[in-house]
Every structure is written in structure tokens, then in C-alpha cells.
Amino acid sequence: MIRLLALLVLVIPGFLAGLGIKLMRDMLFGILQPPFPFLWLQFxxxxxxxxxxxxxxxxxxxxRDRKNNKVQNRFKDK
Structure with a gap:
């Protein structure tokens, strides 16, 4: 159950980042999506x-990596 929740916590922002890439790409090609009145706002x-x-x-x-001590010494808690 915990792993499923952690997966959802990562999938939702990953999906939003993918949507952001799509909006920026559409602006580059001049495709205006419905909720946005201007291309620059869409970008x-x-x-x-x-x-x-x-x-x-x-x-x-x-x-997560810091908690499991898998980072370099300069990133570890002091």
C-alpha cells in the first residue's frame, strides 16, 4: 500500500511535467489550446x-537517496 502511494506521488507530477512539455511544444508550432487566450501564456x-x-x-x-545514505558526502545531513 505504501509503495502504491509513493508511485502515485511520483506519477501525478510526472504527468503534469509531460503536460507542460506538450503545452510548450504546441506553442512552438503555433497551436493554441482552448483554456489559454494567448500563446505566450500557454508557454x-x-x-x-x-x-x-x-x-x-x-x-x-x-x-529518498539521502535517507538511505546513497548520496555523496557533500549532500549528507550535517
Whole structure:
């Protein structure tokens, strides 16, 4: 049950990061998605989703590795 919850915690931000990439790609090709009135706004929302999702997944993995002592000495708690 715990592993399933951890998987969901990683899948949802990963999905949001993928959606962010899609929004930025669509802006590059000039495809405006329905909830956005401007292409630049679509790109900014996509960028925020991508950076936020990627940062959350990276932070989760870093926290887990730090807890299991699998990081370099400079990243260990003091």
C-alpha cells in the first residue's frame, strides 16, 4: 500500500511535467489550446508545470537517496 502511494506521488507530477512539455511544444508550432487566450501564456503555464513537476520528482528521489545514505558526502545531513 505504501509503495502504491509513493508511485502515485511520483506519477501525478510526472504527468503534469509531460503536460507542460506538450503545452510548450504546441506553442512552438503555433497551436493554441482552448483554456489559454494567448500563446505566450500557454508557454509560461507549460514552463511552470514542467519545472514544478520535474523539481518535485527530483526532490523526492534526492530525499529518498539521502535517507538511505546513497548520496555523496557533500549532500549528507550535517
Amino acid at each position: 509560461l503555464v507549460g514552463l511552470v508545470l514542467f519545472v514544478g513537476g520535474l523539481g518535485f520528482v527530483a526532490g523526492f528521489i534526492f530525499y
